Amino acid sequence: MKLKPFLFFLLFIPQLIIAQHAGNQNYVAMNSRQPVRAGQPSPYVGVEVNALMNVKASSYTAVFNVTQVGGTSDSTNNLINSRIEKIIKGVMALGIDRKDVHIDMVSFVPVYEVEVEKKLFSKTYNEVPKGFEIQKNLHINYVEPGILDDIITLCADNEIYDLVKVDYFVDDLEAIYDSLQQAALRIVASKKSFYKAIGIDFDQFNMIFSEQRAAITPHDAYSNYQAFSSYSLEAVKQSKGLKEVKKQTSLFYNPISYKNFDVVINPVINEPVVQFTLNLKMNFTPKPETPKTVEVKVEKHKYFMLMPDGQMKELNIKCND
Structure with missing residues (x-):
């Protein structure tokens, strides 16, 4: 009788071990296993x-989006170029060549605000241009994957937080x-x-x-x-707000x-x-x-002549079929 709890514990151990290595992904989608059967002959x-x-990728390209707003087109462009230039100098200090950094113009649009025009019995809301917005994408090519952390930190120091994507390239x-x-x-x-x-x-x-x-x-x-x-069962028992x-x-x-x-x-x-x-x-x-x-057998015709003595004599006659 004393062996029963011990046997139950041994039977339950494999299930515990499997659960430890399954991970929380099992809550998202459970595995489905079906026996493998051969098809019909x-x-x-x-x-x-x-x-x-x-x-493993041979090289990588990180793409960052840079957005800048300003009062005039010149000031807006100068501000965004100043931020990008700091990034370029920073990545060059990390060992990245200048030719591995590419700037891509995305958009250059005016920014509007709404002005209220008061009249005697009504108000009119008018859109008026108040500045400009420039967006550029910064493409940075690199070889060592670990350097991306330094690039992200460098971009964050210059108020660039939008990492659009990372492309992977393989040679040969x-x-x-x-x-x-x-x-x-x-x-x-x-x-x-x-x-x-x-x-x-x-x-x-x-x-x-x-x-x-x-x-x-x-x-x-x-x-x-x-x-x-999951919710706390104790909170449910005490009728507390969840x-x-x-x-x-x-x-x-x-x-x-x-x-x-x-x-x-x-x-x-x-x-x-x-x-x-x-x-x-x-x-x-x-x-x-x-x-x-x-095999097709061609039957040759034979010709006979009845002789005066009553005998049949085969005639040697060649016919062209």
């Missing part, structure tokens, strides 16, 4: 290979897809070897083939996340799952990467049976 054979390769795409193709070919050879082992002769099939490539950058792979919390606090919505890097891939190159990642995928599909259809050759 078919005279056609399909071979599909999915390959994935994780690649041809070599990347070549690695994916070689890995996919090994999987194809392995699958065909398996099919041959169960009696499929690919020499008796015709093949059609298709290929699809894709690249997924990190800014396409972020998902929304909202922390989960004031719901707004849950902070954040983002997390959510790369492509490996579950649908036959091969993954560089599977262990600890930072956002560019994910390259290759999908190969081969459909094998049975070759049509070769029709049997039918």
